[in-house]
Amino acid sequence: xxxxxxxxxxxxxxxxxxxxxxxxxxxxxxxxxxxxxxxxxxxxxxxxxxxxxxxxxxxxxxxxxxxxxxxxxxxxxxxxxxxxxxxxxxxxxxxxxxxxxxxxxxxxxxxxxxxxxxxxxxxxxxxxxxxxxxxxxxxxxxxxxxxxxxxxxxxxxxxxxxxxxxxxxxxxxxxxxxxxxxxxxxxxxxxxxxxxxxxxxxxxxxxxxxxxxxxxxxxxxxxxxxxxxxxxxxxxxxxxxxxxxxxxxxxxxxxxxxxxxxxxxxxxxxxxxxxxxxxxxxxxxxxxxxxxxxxxx
Amino acid sequence: xxxxxxxxxxxxxxxxxxxxxxxxxxxxxxxxxxxxxxxxxxxxxxxxxxxxxxxxxxxxxxxxxxxxxxxxxxxxxxxxxxxxxxxxxxxxxxxxxxxxxxxxxxxxxxxxxxxxxxxxxxxxxxxxxxxxxxxxxxxxxxxxxxxxxxxxxxxxxxxxxxxxxxxxxxxxxxxxxxxxxxxxxxxxxxxxxxxxxxxxxxxxxxxxxxxxxxxxxxxxxxxxxxxxxxxxxxxxxxxxxxxxxxxxxxxxxxxxxxx
Ligand SMILES: Nc1ncnc2c1ncn2[C@@H]1O[C@H](COP(=O)(O)OP(=O)(O)OP(=O)(O)O)[C@@H](O)[C@H]1O
Ligand SMILES: [Mg+2]
Numbered sequence: 001x002x003x004x005x006x007x008x009x010x011x012x013x014x015x016x017x018x019x020x021x022x023x024x025x026x027x028x029x030x031x032x033x034x035x036x037x038x039x040x041x042x043x044x045x046x047x048x049x050x051x052x053x054x055x056x057x058x059x060x061x062x063x064x065x066x067x068x069x070x071x072x073x074x075x076x077x078x079x080x081x082x083x084x085x086x087x088x089x090x091x092x093x094x095x096x097x098x099x100x101x102x103x104x105x106x107x108x109x110x111x112x113x114x115x116x117x118x119x120x121x122x123x124x125x126x127x128x129x130x131x132x133x134x135x136x137x138x139x140x141x142x143x144x145x146x147x148x149x150x151x152x153x154x155x156x157x158x159x160x161x162x163x164x165x166x167x168x169x170x171x172x173x174x175x176x177x178x179x180x181x182x183x184x185x186x187x188x189x190x191x192x193x194x195x196x197x198x199x200x201x202x203x204x205x206x207x208x209x210x211x212x213x214x215x216x217x218x219x220x221x222x223x224x225x226x227x228x229x230x231x232x233x234x235x236x237x238x239x240x241x242x243x244x245x246x247x248x249x250x251x252x253x254x255x256x257x258x259x260x261x262x263x264x265x266x267x268x269x270x271x272x273x274x275x276x277x278x279x280x281x282x283x284x285x286x287x288x289x290x291x292x293x294x295x296x297x
Numbered sequence: 298x299x300x301x302x303x304x305x306x307x308x309x310x311x312x313x314x315x316x317x318x319x320x321x322x323x324x325x326x327x328x329x330x331x332x333x334x335x336x337x338x339x340x341x342x343x344x345x346x347x348x349x350x351x352x353x354x355x356x357x358x359x360x361x362x363x364x365x366x367x368x369x370x371x372x373x374x375x376x377x378x379x380x381x382x383x384x385x386x387x388x389x390x391x392x393x394x395x396x397x398x399x400x401x402x403x404x405x406x407x408x409x410x411x412x413x414x415x416x417x418x419x420x421x422x423x424x425x426x427x428x429x430x431x432x433x434x435x436x437x438x439x440x441x442x443x444x445x446x447x448x449x450x451x452x453x454x455x456x457x458x459x460x461x462x463x464x465x466x467x468x469x470x471x472x473x474x475x476x477x478x479x480x481x482x483x484x485x486x487x488x489x490x491x492x493x494x495x496x497x498x499x500x501x502x503x504x505x506x507x508x509x510x511x512x513x514x515x516x517x518x519x520x521x522x523x524x525x526x527x528x529x530x531x532x533x534x535x536x537x538x539x540x541x542x543x544x545x546x547x548x549x550x551x552x553x554x555x556x
Contacts, residue, residue, distance in 0.1 A: 002401075003401065003402050006398060006401035006402065007398075007402070010394075010401075013390060013394065014387045014389065014390060017388070017389030017390065018388065018389065019388075076387075077387070080385045080387070081381055081383070081384065081385050082384075082385055082386050082387055084351075084353060084379070084381040084384070085379070085381065085384065085399055085441065085445075086398075086399065087352070087353060088351045088352065088353065088374055088377065088379040089374060089399065089402035089403060090371050090372065090374045090375045090377075090402075090403065090404045091371055092371050293355065295308075295353070295354040295355060296348075296353045296354060297308075297345070297348055297353065297354050
């Protein structure tokens, strides 16, 4: 257990000082701050544009971090042979792998939090989209003890609930895709693993819409309800198969709720969290089974 | 005590996964408290054998036991230090950060003093606060050595410990191995240069084309070599190789390499 934590700390440090992580983080921060200027080009709905743009930037960069670091965190360690010294210590391979993965997850959490904070500050400056922190908030960040009326020199603002949830979902989604990238990197090369992970992410994002498209619909024709198949059976079967097997990433995208400050229900949140974590765990277990018997030469 | 029993390793290469033998039917006992030199030409399978011993790769056939544990079991490595062939470390981390990480992975964590001690005896203490990717090859080798001797392991496996070092470095490395030898550690190291490490060995094992062709005490091999050089009466190698032992092993490798 201790060894896993040390491994996680070490790999977090290693990722933090890696160029790819830095460049993604800095680039995302520039984009988020830049979104302020983008939103200024519009007269209406500046806040919405800002939110859409920033959430997109935050999620895409974290997913990139997940994919590119996920496919290299173990692969490079093997390639550069620095893994030799770790695996020849009295440690199980699974422990090593968990450590690496947790370090990666920590890096994703770290970068998401930093990006969300910058995003929050930009919103604060614009004075858009933020809500005054309510006295009895449980889920909202930056909440403090209920301020005595009038005794506070300034009002505390927080992000609306759906935005915070969206930030949380971005973490889950990025860790999830990084688990897929890690798994691919154990069976193919780093470049291929990144490409596969991007493909899985892309298909996972559109699969639910595709599935909706090919679903048979009921129509009322001449007073009778008939089921109309919009696609032939094989195509429907293929799409349905893809939809069932590949992860459904569109679940984690709640930008429309976020943009309209619609609160997301607790049930919806926990369902998605459980879905994400279970799928990630499954991918990780497969990875560790492969890794346990892999020749590291 | 390390026991290799009928170990064969083949790699699957190419698109069709053709078998390529790296080690063939190797049986070898590495005795406790002895220094065993593992010699052989390039591509003989030395590194492959060593990686199987330290559990990085699994034998295709046969088994390896270290102190009774299978080499793939982590408990086999409770008291084992390994120096890889050409070690390297991740970018951006300092020498001291790297060695503390590896010390944390030991079962009994090494104290700060023990880490400093290991760094000093490997001669890399002065550079502990420099990022490891800025190290020269020799410095990297020293850091890896410091990591492998950390925690005072009973078994030490070195893959070409002297390669890439300058004459001073070689001398220092050899002195370190001598000291470990005095303390009755089990040492197994590979090399293709016989001349610079013969005096370290109690035993010599020779691998050619994945097959073990010799595994004997140094004294015994030397006797054979003397006898051989009497017969040979050919001085074509003088200059490159001087001692009868070197010439004997050279011819042996050459002959077995052809078959
Ligand atoms: N991962 C691998 N995949 C395929 N073949 C391999 C792999 N590793 C080693 N080999 C092959 O196994 C054989 C033995 O290689 P090995 O590295 O053990 O040699 P060596 O004795 O250490 O040589 P050197 O003195 O050059 O270090 C070589 O023919 C090599 O091509
Ligand atoms: Mg080698």
